[in-house]
Amino acid sequence: MTQAYVLSFTKDVSVDFPAPDQVVIQTLDRRSTLKGLTPGLVRAITILSSQGASEDELSRQVAETDGESALARFYYYLSIFSKRCMIRYGISCNGKPMATLSPISAHFQFNPGSLDPESKYTLSRFSYLHRENEDPVLESPLSHGKITLHGWMGAAIAAELAGAKTLGSLCDLLKEIPRDAIELFLGMLLAAGFLIEAKPEDPYHGETRTLAQWDFHDLLFHARSRLGRHANRFGGTYRFIGKIDPLPAVKPASSGQTLDLYKPDMEKLEQEDYPFTLVLEHRKSIREYAERPITDRQLGEFLYRTARVKELIKHDVQDVSRRSYPGGGAIYELEIYVNVNACESISPGFYHYCPKNHGLEPLCGPTEATAALFKDAVRSTGLELTPQVLFTIASRFQRLSWKYESMAYNTMLKNVGVLYQTMYLVATAMDLAPCAIGGGNSDLFAEAAALDYYAETSVGEFLLGSKRM
Ligand SMILES: Cc1cc2nc3c(=O)[nH]c(=O)nc-3n(C[C@H](O)[C@H](O)[C@H](O)COP(=O)(O)O)c2cc1C
Incomplete structure (x- = not known):
């Protein structure tokens, strides 16, 4: 060469x-x-x-x-x-740049070896092409570098590598590209972690057993939402300040009409509630209910203890609040929607919980979409009957992404876990039947609640009902 x-x-x-x-x-x-x-x-x-x-x-x-x-x-x-990480590696073809490999992490190393002419190579399923400014860029959560493609040649080679090819067969297919350039590009892809050697007899298709168990999107999310394997800005960068107004700390009610909920006497509860260790030790998921459904008073107490706004804190940059569960940056992007099937003194229907006024804002009666949300919950939990109350936890994503870069979604999922546990503990302390749900349909929820999927949709689900004693 x-x-x-x-x-x-x-x-x-x-x-x-x-x-x-x-x-x-x-x-x-x-x-x-x-x-x-x-x-x-x-x-x-x-x-x-x-x-x-x-x-x-x-x-x-x-x-x-x-x-x-x-x-x-x-x-x-x-x-x-x-x-x-000051050096990048370029490939030129016919006097023009074709591809450039640049480091994106401190662990970047580039030690290309020689290609085996007999071996077949294929693009790793973790490699992807996306646009960065005006350049197509190849990235992969397996790589500590990224490859900027200049012109069509790199993209054409990458496309052919969707199927396993030897260097020779690739050159036969892409006669317009000089062999030297193809060989260099393959060497770059292989050494930088974008390419794998295809071995038909290999049960893990050129990956390790560990890697085979990663979904593409999970590994990409992991690599890009933690520090380390990228050079993106990270943390509270407030990138939209002065460009887009932040969302308010509490979502404004759309109708103005709310159903006031019962407020428990917290001082009395502090004295008389079950001891903490008893609650923690007895917490469990319960997927069956007593015949008499949960009451409006219990629903009110549950939401008050779990999710009410205790204090609104005005800030020059972004208003925050205090609630009973911790939340990244005190931003509290999570909203609770209450799908009622059976609750004493509350009509079946779909409601939004207003955490500041501690009330339920009625959105609609039971609809096909709200019934479908229940159906999904039943399927996920193996219940035989429609549960009494289904909470859908939605996220106003831009509350977090207005402040945080790279880690906004990651933080939000942690917040969902925190809210789940708070719901579990409060339900246990109240002798109710709680159960978290791991999957739900965010498109269906956005339709049921008439929300813009990209602005606010579901990220968690939780069932609550009366407990059989
Ligand atoms: C994030 C998360 C997702 C869950 N998803 C489901 C689910 O989809 N269906 C279900 O029946 N239980 C679900 N659970 C409940 C778990 O199955 C339960 O917590 C686990 O089996 C341990 O049992 P325990 O809660 O009774 O201690 C979920 C729990 C968590 C924390």
Whole structure:
């Protein structure tokens, strides 16, 4: 192969030359001054900060300018640049850039080996192509790098690799692309974790047994919503401040008409309630109910103890609140919808819980869609009869994503778990029958509640009823 990877600094690296033998290198988090550099080293760094060159070409330039003895220092600097994720690797074809591999994590390494001409390779099921600004970018939760594609060639090779191919068969299929470029691109895909060797007899299709048990979307979500395997902004970045107004801390009622709910005497409960350890030890999922359904008083007490707003806190940036369960950033994006089948003194129908006024806002009577929500709950829990009350927990997603970047959805799911446990404990303390549900239909819920799926829809479900004593 005559072609080789073109090494250059990533776009986050800028270089300045304050003196003929000095270079100042600025990255996102570090500024380094290299002093006493030989002309060949300055030349190599100049090339890395502009058009780039292959490692052989860079070392040739250093050796020609400074002599062979300067090479050790050149390779030392190159290894430091690579370790600090400052180097990207490009492939050119017919004088034009075709693909660039850039590091996205501190664990990035690029050590391409040679391809076995007999082996068949296929794109990993974790690889995906998406648009970043105006570039198509190949990414994978298995990779510590990303590959920006320039022009059609990389995308054409990737598309053909949906089926297992040898290097030779790929070259036969894509005659317009020079063999060297295809070989380099395959080597890049393989070394960066986008490609696997297809082995027909392998039960895990080129993956490990551990990896085979990951869904594509789960691993991608995990990798991108935790720190480590990406270079995206992370945490409370408030990226929409000044561009989009934050949603209010409490969702405004749409009709203004609410059904007041019973408020328990909390001081009395603090004195007379079951002890905490007894509640914790006796908590369990109960999927059968007493004949007499739950009462409006019990429903009121349950919601009051579980989810009411205790305090609204006004902030210049984003209003928050205090409730009985903890919530990421005190943002409280979760809304509770109450689907009533049987509850004393409350008509069957679909309601939204107003956590500030502690009331139920009637949305509609039983409909086909609300019946379908019950049907899904029955299917998920193996119940024989329609349960008494189904809570659907919905999320006003933008409450969280207005503040948090990369971790908003992840935080929300944790909040759902926190609310589930609070519901379980309160139900146990009240001698009611609770059961969480792991799956529900968010499209169906958005239809039932007449909500915009992207603004607010279901992320959890919970059943409650009267307990058989
Ligand atoms: C996140 C989550 C999802 C659950 N999903 C379901 C479900 O879909 N159907 C069901 O019958 N129980 C569901 N459960 C209840 C569990 O099956 C139950 O908690 C588990 O078997 C332990 O039993 P215990 O709650 O009685 O201690 C879920 C519980 C949690 C926390």
